[in-house]
Amino acid sequence: MEKEEIYKRVKDIFIEEFELEEDELTPAATLYDELELDSLDAVDLVVALEKEIGVKMRGEEAMREVRTIDDLVNLIQLFLNKG
Amino acid sequence: MLNHRVVITGRGAVSCYGLGLNNLFDNVWQGHSGVKVMEQWQAISGLTSFLAAPVPSFDAKKLLPRSLRRTMGGMAVNAALAAREAVAEAGLDEDYLHSGDIGTAFGSTTGSPEIYEQLYRTLLFDKSIEPIKSGEFFKIMGHSCSANVMYSLGLKGEQWGPSSACTSSAQAIGLGYLLVGGGRQEAMICGGADEVHHSVTTVFDVLQAASKQNDSPQSTPRPFDRDRDGVVCGGGAGALVLETLESARNRGAAILAEIVGFGHVGDPGHIAHPDPDAMARAMEKALSEAGLTGDEVDYVNGHATGTLQGDSAEAEAIARIMGSSTPVSSCKGHMGHTLGAAGALESILSIEMMQRGELVPTLNLDQPGDDCKNIDLLGELRPTTTNVIVKNSFAMGGVNVSIIFKRFG
Numbered sequence: 001m002e003k004e005e006i007y008k009r010v011k012d013i014f015i016e017e018f019e020l021e022e023d024e025l026t027p028a029a030t031l032y033d034e035l036e037l038d039s040l041d042a043v044d045l046v047v048a049l050e051k052e053i054g055v056k057m058r059g060e061e062a063m064r065e066v067r068t069i070d071d072l073v074n075l076i077q078l079f080l081n082k083g
Numbered sequence: 084m085l086n087h088r089v090v091i092t093g094r095g096a097v098s099c100y101g102l103g104l105n106n107l108f109d110n111v112w113q114g115h116s117g118v119k120v121m122e123q124w125q126a127i128s129g130l131t132s133f134l135a136a137p138v139p140s141f142d143a144k145k146l147l148p149r150s151l152r153r154t155m156g157g158m159a160v161n162a163a164l165a166a167r168e169a170v171a172e173a174g175l176d177e178d179y180l181h182s183g184d185i186g187t188a189f190g191s192t193t194g195s196p197e198i199y200e201q202l203y204r205t206l207l208f209d210k211s212i213e214p215i216k217s218g219e220f221f222k223i224m225g226h227s228c229s230a231n232v233m234y235s236l237g238l239k240g241e242q243w244g245p246s247s248a249c250t251s252s253a254q255a256i257g258l259g260y261l262l263v264g265g266g267r268q269e270a271m272i273c274g275g276a277d278e279v280h281h282s283v284t285t286v287f288d289v290l291q292a293a294s295k296q297n298d299s300p301q302s303t304p305r306p307f308d309r310d311r312d313g314v315v316c317g318g319g320a321g322a323l324v325l326e327t328l329e330s331a332r333n334r335g336a337a338i339l340a341e342i343v344g345f346g347h348v349g350d351p352g353h354i355a356h357p358d359p360d361a362m363a364r365a366m367e368k369a370l371s372e373a374g375l376t377g378d379e380v381d382y383v384n385g386h387a388t389g390t391l392q393g394d395s396a397e398a399e400a401i402a403r404i405m406g407s408s409t410p411v412s413s414c415k416g417h418m419g420h421t422l423g424a425a426g427a428l429e430s431i432l433s434i435e436m437m438q439r440g441e442l443v444p445t446l447n448l449d450q451p452g453d454d455c456k457n458i459d460l461l462g463e464l465r466p467t468t469t470n471v472i473v474k475n476s477f478a479m480g481g482v483n484v485s486i487i488f489k490r491f492g
Contacts, residue, residue, distance in 0.1 A: 019149045040153065043217035050213060058213065 001080055006053070007073045013048045014069075027070035055079050085264030090491060092336040093173025093324030094431045095165035097276075099136035099317055099418050103168060107428070108435055111417050112464075114446055116301040118315050118419055124281045132293035134300050136317035136419035137279035151235050154221035156195025158423075159231040161320035162276040165427075166232045169272060173324035174336055177237070184269040186240025188258045189232045189276070189322070190251030191423040194223035196280035228276050228320075228423075240268050246423075249386070251275040252321060253426030253476030253484040257345040259325040260486075269330045274427035276320035283422070287314045290355065292390050304389030304420070305447040306413035307398065307455040311389045317419030321427025340434045340472075344373030344487035355479050357393045362400035365483040366473060370404070373471075373487045377405040380487075381469040382442055383458075384433040386477045387413035388420045389447075395454040397475065402457040405473070412461040416446030426476040426484065434488055437469045 011025045020035060031037045037045070046057045055076050057063050066072045096103060099117025100110040110117070117136035124133045143152055143160045155163065166189070170180065179185060193199070202219055205211060221227060226244030233242050241262060245254035252275025259271035277283070287293035294313040296303040305311040331338055346368030350361035370377060383401055387394045394413075401411055414429045421428055436442050444461035451460050470490040477483050 019144075040217035044153075047214060047216055 001077070003073060003077055006076050009053055010069060010073055010076070013045070013052055017044060017048045025069060027068065027073070029069050030067055031069070031072070049076065085261070087264050087266055088328040089260050089264045089325055089342045090328050090331050090338045091323050091340045091342065091434060092326050092331050092338060093169040093171070093175070094339070094434065095168025095172065095322040096319065096428060096431055097138055097161035097165050098319040098428060099138060101139050102141060102164060104431070107432070111414065111432060111443055116417060116446060117317065118300045118303065120297060120300050121281070124284070127281055130281065130285060130288055131295050132284055132288050132313070132315070133297045134294055134303065134315045135279040135284060136315060138318045147235070151231070153218040155231050156198045156222035156227060156278070158191055158195050158276040158278045158320065159222065159227045161318070162189055162228040162232050162274065162322070163235040165274060165276070165320040165322040166236060166272050169274070169322040169324050170236060173326070174334065175270065175324065181237045181239060183239040185238055185271065186242060186262065186268045187229050187232045187238055187272040188243040188245060188255035188262070189229040189272070189274050190245035190247070190255045191228045191276050192246065192248045192251060192283070194225060194227040196278055196282050198222040200280070200282065232272060236272065238272070247482045248478045248480065249420065249422050249425055250476045250478035250482040250484050251423035251426070253474070253486060254347070254482070256323060256325070256342070256426060256430060256486055257347055257484060260342045260345050263325050263327055270324060270326040272322055273325055274320060274322035275423040277318060277422040277424050279316055279318040284316045287316070294389060302447055304415050306385065306387035306389045306415050306445050307394050307451055307460050308448045309450040309452045311391065311394060311452065313390055314388045315419040317421040319418065319421045319424045319428055321424050321431050323427060323430060338491040340437060340488040341491045342486060343489045344369035344375070344485070346372070346485040348483050350481035350483055354481060357396040357477060359396040359399040359403070361481070361483045362397055362475065362477060363403050365485040366400065366404045366475070369473065369485040369487045373489070375471060375487065380405050380409050380471050380473050381467070382433070382436065383409055383411045383473045383475065384429050385411055385413040386475040387445070388415050393477070395452070397477070398455040398458050407457055408459050410442050410461050410465060411458045412443060412445045414443070416448065426474070430474050430486065430488065433472045433474050437472060437488065437490055440468055441466050442469065
């Protein structure tokens with residue numbers, strides 16, 4: 001999946017799941033500071049990523065390093081490419 | 084025992100008539116039934132009652148932020164909205180709410196049955212935990228309503244979640260009365276909530292205590308009536324602000340009523356059978372605490388759910404304590420049995436009857452049963468000055484509660 005397509009799907013998840021506005025969801029937006037996600041949201045993000053994109057991130061250490069939307073998109077792409 | 088007088092300064096409701104006190108009062112006073120046929124339940128093998136009085140659907144997104152909603156099942160949404168309305172009627176400001184001097188006691192029979200169903204469907208049938216979201220536990224835990232009320236209002240005082248089925252909110256009010264009266268809290272947001280769900284009606288159906296009058300949903304349940312045949316479950320939430328008299332006076336709040344007695348007794352005789360002796364003891368205890376006698380009671384708002392045994396036992400108990408000339412009615416004919424919300428919603432209605440000087444009769448009571456003729460069953464709206472009200476709430480499992488509301492002054 002192309003990075004642009006992943007970014008679009010991630011934005012859709014954030015709009016649907018976290019009721020955020022599209023203009024907030026820039027690649028540089030930080031998940032926990034600017035978008036105000038918390039530990040419960042992080043759990044729900046993993047559930048939504050699996051459901052909507054088919055990528056399994058549950059319990060993955062790398063998720064802890066994600067700070068921005070762009071970090072998340074890059075990580076998803078990495079996992080998808082790993083197959 | 085209690086060193087503070089406890090008054091009520093706010094009420095809030097979500098019911099089968101929709102959101103808010105005005106919808107509740109308008110529909111109850113006009114004698115409207117909230118009962119309907121639940122078509123989708125007809126697919127459940129063995130179930131014979133397809134009746135309920137659910138809360139009409141509404142868009143909670145417009146009323147509560149996602150940060151609160153994500154941990155709320157339907158009953159907790161309703162609890163939070165009822166509590167918010169009660170706080171508004173009482174005029175409690177943000178500083179006071181966040182001071183630690185205000186807590187909550189808010190009960191329900193269980194956590195959200197709808198979410199239980201979804202969760203166990205995923206676990207047992209899909210055999211997976213992967214789709215389960217983080218908020219689900221907070222929707223099904225026993226203190227889901229009290230926790231979500233606390234978060235939605237920013238309360239820092241005591242949090243209690245009484246869970247005793249049909250007496251949950253009556254216990255919550257009683258507990259609030261003890262905590263406020265005893266000086267542990269200056270105010271408490273008290274109430275309860277429950278949801279309509281086929282698993283809840285199943286409980287009564289299994290015990291042969293659910294109404295089967297599926298062809299005439301607006302005519303059942305029929306508390307105290309000759310043709311009563313059981314419970315119809317309802318949904319909703321009721322909330323009351325209980326406050327010390329000093330606090331209410333300091334704030335200049337309008338006082339709606341005073342709580343002067345709380346009878347709360349166990350019945351170890353049988354876990355499912357109503358017992359007139361236990362019901363009578365609950366009323367006696369409440370009256371004794373209030374320093375009142377049965378003949379000083381102006382109105383009894385019965386628990387009466389429309390079951391053969393329960394209504395008969397309550398009529399006997401009321402006749403024993405109050406005699407045969409005290410007006411009695413039940414709100415279950417209008418809203419069904421709202422279980423964990425019943426004590427609170429019916430207390431709210433009782434206080435409104437006191438405020439308006441009108442007693443509302445039991446909907447669907449056409450011909451009193453022979454075993455209920457020993458009390459003065461209201462047949463129509465009765466204008467009268469009411470100073471002392473006894474509110475009964477009883478639950479299977481041997482919980483018997485009577486609360487006494489007195490006109491303040």
